[in-house]
Amino acid sequence: MQNELKVVSNATCTFCGCVCDDIELTVEGNHITKAKNACVLGKAWFLNHQAGEGPVARIRGKEATVEEAVEEAARILVDAKFPIIYGLSDTTCEAQRVTVAIADWVGASIDTTTSVCHGPSGMAFQGVGEITCSLGEVRNRADLVIFWGSNPAESHPRHWGRYSTMPKGLFVPNGRKDRTVVLVDVRRTKSAPAADIFLQIKPRKDFEVLWMLRALVKGLTINEADLIDTGVTLEQLQNLVDRMKACKFGVLFFGMGLSMTRGKHLNVEAALALARDLNAFTRFYANPMRGHGNVTGADNVVSWQTGYPFGVNLGRGYPRFNPGEFTTTDTLARKEADAAMIIASDPMGNFSQAAREHLASIPYIALDTKETSTTRAAAVAFTTATYGINVPGTVYRMDDVPIPLRPAFESPYPSDEKILRALEKKVLHLLQAKLQASN
Amino acid sequence: MAITRIKGGKIYDPVNGINGEVRDIWIKDGKIIAPPIEADILPEKVIDATGRIIMPGGVDMHCHIAGPKVNLARKMRPEDKRYAPHVSRTALTRSGTIGSVPSTFATGYLYAGLGYTTAFDAAVPPLSARHAHEELQDTPIIDKGFYLLMGNNHYALEQIAKKDYEKLNSFTAWLLESAKGYAIKLVNPGGVEVWKSGGANISEIDQDIGHFNCTPRQIIQGLSQTAMDIGLPHAVHIHCNNLGIPGNWRTTQATMDALEGRRAHLTHIQFHSYGGEPDDQGKFCSKVQELADFVNSHPEVTVDVGQVLFGETTSMTGDGPLGYYLHKVTGKKWTSADTEMEAGCGIVPMVYKEKSFVNALQWAIGLEWYLLVKDPWQIAMSTDHPNGGSFLAYPEIIQLLMDRTYRQEILKRVHPRVLERSCLKDLDREYTLNEIAIITRAGPARMLGLKNKGHLGIGADGDVTIYNESSNILAMFELPYMVIKYGKVVVEKSEIRLQVPGNTLHVSPSFDPGLVGGIRKWFESYYTIQFENYPVTDEYLSGGGTMIPCNKK
Numbered sequence: 008m009q010n011e012l013k014v015v016s017n018a019t020c021t022f023c024g025c026v027c028d029d030i031e032l033t034v035e036g037n038h039i040t041k042a043k044n045a046c047v048l049g050k051a052w053f054l055n056h057q058a059g060e061g062p063v064a065r066i067r068g069k070e071a072t073v074e075e076a077v078e079e080a081a082r083i084l085v086d087a088k089f090p091i092i093y094g095l096s097d098t099t100c101e102a103q104r105v106t107v108a109i110a111d112w113v114g115a116s117i118d119t120t121t122s123v124c125h126g127p128s129g130m131a132f133q134g135v136g137e138i139t140c141s142l143g144e145v146r147n148r149a150d151l152v153i154f155w156g157s158n159p160a161e162s163h164p165r166h167w168g169r170y171s172t173m174p175k176g177l178f179v180p181n182g183r184k185d186r187t188v189v190l191v192d193v194r195r196t197k198s199a200p201a202a203d204i205f206l207q208i209k210p211r212k213d214f215e216v217l218w219m220l221r222a223l224v225k226g227l228t229i230n231e232a233d234l235i236d237t238g239v240t241l242e243q244l245q246n247l248v249d250r251m252k253a254c255k256f257g258v259l260f261f262g263m264g265l266s267m268t269r270g271k272h273l274n275v276e277a278a279l280a281l282a283r284d285l286n287a288f289t290r291f292y293a294n295p296m297r298g299h300g301n302v303t304g305a306d307n308v309v310s311w312q313t314g315y316p317f318g319v320n321l322g323r324g325y326p327r328f329n330p331g332e333f334t335t336t337d338t339l340a341r342k343e344a345d346a347a348m349i350i351a352s353d354p355m356g357n358f359s360q361a362a363r364e365h366l367a368s369i370p371y372i373a374l375d376t377k378e379t380s381t382t383r384a385a386a387v388a389f390t391t392a393t394y395g396i397n398v399p400g401t402v403y404r405m406d407d408v409p410i411p412l413r414p415a416f417e418s419p420y421p422s423d424e425k426i427l428r429a430l431e432k433k434v435l436h437l438l439q440a441k442l443q444a445s446n
Numbered sequence: 447m448a449i450t451r452i453k454g455g456k457i458y459d460p461v462n463g464i465n466g467e468v469r470d471i472w473i474k475d476g477k478i479i480a481p482p483i484e485a486d487i488l489p490e491k492v493i494d495a496t497g498r499i500i501m502p503g504g505v506d507m508h509c510h511i512a513g514p515k516v517n518l519a520r521k522m523r524p525e526d527k528r529y530a531p532h533v534s535r536t537a538l539t540r541s542g543t544i545g546s547v548p549s550t551f552a553t554g555y556l557y558a559g560l561g562y563t564t565a566f567d568a569a570v571p572p573l574s575a576r577h578a579h580e581e582l583q584d585t586p587i588i589d590k591g592f593y594l595l596m597g598n599n600h601y602a603l604e605q606i607a608k609k610d611y612e613k614l615n616s617f618t619a620w621l622l623e624s625a626k627g628y629a630i631k632l633v634n635p636g637g638v639e640v641w642k643s644g645g646a647n648i649s650e651i652d653q654d655i656g657h658f659n660c661t662p663r664q665i666i667q668g669l670s671q672t673a674m675d676i677g678l679p680h681a682v683h684i685h686c687n688n689l690g691i692p693g694n695w696r697t698t699q700a701t702m703d704a705l706e707g708r709r710a711h712l713t714h715i716q717f718h719s720y721g722g723e724p725d726d727q728g729k730f731c732s733k734v735q736e737l738a739d740f741v742n743s744h745p746e747v748t749v750d751v752g753q754v755l756f757g758e759t760t761s762m763t764g765d766g767p768l769g770y771y772l773h774k775v776t777g778k779k780w781t782s783a784d785t786e787m788e789a790g791c792g793i794v795p796m797v798y799k800e801k802s803f804v805n806a807l808q809w810a811i812g813l814e815w816y817l818l819v820k821d822p823w824q825i826a827m828s829t830d831h832p833n834g835g836s837f838l839a840y841p842e843i844i845q846l847l848m849d850r851t852y853r854q855e856i857l858k859r860v861h862p863r864v865l866e867r868s869c870l871k872d873l874d875r876e877y878t879l880n881e882i883a884i885i886t887r888a889g890p891a892r893m894l895g896l897k898n899k900g901h902l903g904i905g906a907d908g909d910v911t912i913y914n915e916s917s918n919i920l921a922m923f924e925l926p927y928m929v930i931k932y933g934k935v936v937v938e939k940s941e942i943r944l945q946v947p948g949n950t951l952h953v954s955p956s957f958d959p960g961l962v963g964g965i966r967k968w969f970e971s972y973y974t975i976q977f978e979n980y981p982v983t984d985e986y987l988s989g990g991g992t993m994i995p996c997n998k999k
Contacts, residue, residue, distance in 0.1 A: 017976040028979045136779035143786025143974040310520045311550045314543030325532040325541040409576040
């Protein structure tokens with residue numbers, strides 16, 4: 008086969024939550040040789056992409072056909088008393104929608120990687136609400152941009168250039184010159200040099216500092232003594248408060264440095280409440296810096312189909328929500344689940360030891376584009392095509408904006424959606440047979 | 447060929463002037479046909495409707511059921527579902543949550559279960575159209591679509607300021623085609639942009655919208671004209687400025703006057719009919735009569751009510767400053783979500799209490815509207831779901847309209863000052879079944895320009911609801927005997943029998959392709975996604991979609 012040269016314009020990078028959709032891919036056969044406009048992470052995502060190796064399906068390590076593996080996977084899910092389904096942040100909304108359907112049919116828990124990144128942000132949102140906006144609002148209006156517990160220089164390299172600090176916009180015609188950029192973190196990250204103001208707070212003091220800021224915004228008196236051990240001075244905080252009240256459009260982007268450190272959802276509640284309170288003076292917003300390419304899509308799909316964003320159990324035949332009870336790490340660590348399906352995620356590589364040990368002891372199904380520690384120990388493993396590179400569909404940017412995918416070339420492997428649709432069909436078939444047998 | 451015969455029912459089909467006559471309905475391949483003359487044509491299915499009442503499937507022209515703000519409300523309010531009934535999974539159907547903002551599958555089942563076969567979401571930012579379409583694909587059985595938020599769209603505002611109506615028309619057509627939307631929606635025209643630009647709002651329709659150099663009046667006039675010029679099936683759909691503010695009836699009156707004879711639909715009019723002063727609750731009163739007089743003498747204007755019902759619900763709106771106002775008034779949690787170049791959004795939990803003077807008067811004002819508009823073809827039933835209450839309350843509203851004794855009983859229970867500030871106690875009118883059929887299906891279908899919906903004439907869609915005739919109006923409308931969608935039985939004895947996808951209804955008005963270059967230039971200067979990735983493609987349309995033709999002059 009000749010390696011035909013092809014250019015795909017307006018392709019979408021799904022490596023991080025920025026979901027940049029202005030990538031120009033040069034494709035030679037089944038290799039991407041150029042990824043114009045992509046950042047260092049995006050270039051690595053596209054240029055290092057290799058179609059997976061090995062069989063499309065394995066049952067307990069042995070090569071199998073897709074049909075056999077789907078049959079076995081369906082049997083595992085249907086026979087289980089407490090199946091759980093987890094992952095989803097690196098696949099299309101189309102695949103996510105089928106996954107929630109399967110969870111519904113078999114009465115599983117459905118949970119996504121949100122529960123180990125911005126799950127606390129979702130809970131904080133339920134407590135106080137959220138004043139948020141699409142990233143284009145930031146581009147066109149923001150004159151004060153604060154990053155808290157987030158290191159975009161390394162985690163979201165194009166965030167500044169495309170959305171938040173550099174671009175010229177309708178009401179900020181001079182771009183960076185019209186903006187003040189503030190970074191708050193517990194260490195001097197690579198993002199610090201690009202900020203106008205860097206506040207280095209002491210680890211585990213995020214909540215305290217945010218709460219003091221709220222107090223100052225409300226005009227309450229704070230003493231220097233109240234700030235002991237926070238790493239910041241009253242003068243620094245007052246200065247920030249003055250800027251927040253005086254700006255025309257302020258935004259606080261918060262990362263996992265806030266949602267996954269001591270205080271978790273309380274930290275985020277403080278941040279969301281601070282942004283909300285500031286609307287008495289100006290327009291002020293708070294937006295999470297989401298990590299995975301379609302974790303935001305997963306939140307949306309699970310919410311519209313069940314009414315809740317993550318940590319949902321369908322075992323009683325209808326959705327119930329309880330983080331801590333129905334979130335995957337917790338369910339596994341308590342040894343409650345007796346079967347699992349993991350989609351586009353590697354919990355065997357990053358969950359707690361207790362959770363990993365239990366997962367290894369139960370039959371589970373894994374779908375991934377490559378071999379991982381999770382696929383290696385799976386009862387049934389599928390190798391699937393990569394979304395955005397091989398598979399079309401929809402992903403949601405970190406600000407809930409839905410964006411289509413323009414794949415570069417076809418994979419020899421099927422998409423997650425295709426496997427999951429076959430699995431849903433098989434599951435329904437087995438459930439029907441079970442129902443008939445019990446009648 | 448699938449032929450169904452519905453035998454012996456009492457038909458209410460106001461479009462065709464049939465008012466309670468016993469007739470047969472024949473449906474072939476999803477469409478109503480004339481009863482066959484040849485005696486040897488045997489239907490595959492015969493439904494005995496003897497002693498039952500038959501109406502076309504219900505049409506909800508204004509609700510919030512899909513898209514970003516609806517989903518944010520779901521995410522924000524787990525407590526709303528905690529003690530609410532749920533929808534259980536069956537061998538055929540998906541499970542779901544209800545509360546004030548049901549999940550998508552539940553929404554489809556609940557509408558169908560209520561005898562409704564079509565519903566339109568009233569407020570979607572074009573940038574989120576793809577999201578709304580994905581949700582509509584997961585909202586089974588009913589036909590559906592949405593209106594595009596345009597009253598604060600920067601490009602539209604620029605053309606209105608420049609009085610370049612040719613560009614405005616082309617842009618509108620291009621936008622509707624790109625988003626696969628159905629109609630133009632104005633929400634607090636200009637006011638949302640003012641809110642986004644610093645936190646203020648608009649209070650008069652002749653107030654200048656800062657940097658855009660135009661006024662709400664110009665937006666209302668410009669886009670109501672555009673809807674007519676590009677031949678949209680539905681008129682411009684207007685949520686006026688000053689929603690919920692005492693004294694706002696003057697703004698509503700000014701908006702109606704500004705139309706100067708153009709076709710328009712004023713939505714959730716209940717929320718816009720308040721007398722009194724913004725800062726003095728003591729003077730709060732109804733101004734329905736004044737506004738209804740205008741509607742009664744202007745057949746080109748239609749309204750839906752946005753009835754308030756007592757209980758807990760969620761307020762969700764494209765009116766960003768209104769969300770902030772409600773947050774300040776109620777002290778409850780608040781979500782706001784602004785969309786670049788296009789729109790705003792506000793979400794706040796709400797409780798309407800019988801013993802609250804303001805809430806009780808809102809309830810009475812809604813009912814005054816139903817009873818004071820003389821021609822039922824000009825008024826559609828709505829709760830602005832979920833803003834005034836859930837669409838599940840429609841049977842309750844029907845009972846309030848058909849049974850004045852019941853109405854007066856409730857009126858005695860609510861805050862006593864309502865008796866002096868509203869004329870509801872003096873209104874004896876009772877709706878007939880024919881009038882109910884108008885305000886719940888025939889009228890909204892006509893307002894929407896849906897020629898195949900809301901009636902049972904030859905060629906109409908085979909969307910039929912069969913009710914058990916009963917003196918218990920509530921029971922009759924809450925649990926239809928049978929619901930038929932495109933000729934197929936989808937609900938029987940309040941159970942879903944068949945899960946069809948339902949079609950997304952959209953328009954595709956023509957525009958001057960030469961003007962797209964200018965739109966593209968503007969788009970690329972300000973948006974954060976690629977111009978090519980903005981339009982929604984056909985694979986996002988539920989059931990393959992149905993394009994409703996435009997009627998360009």
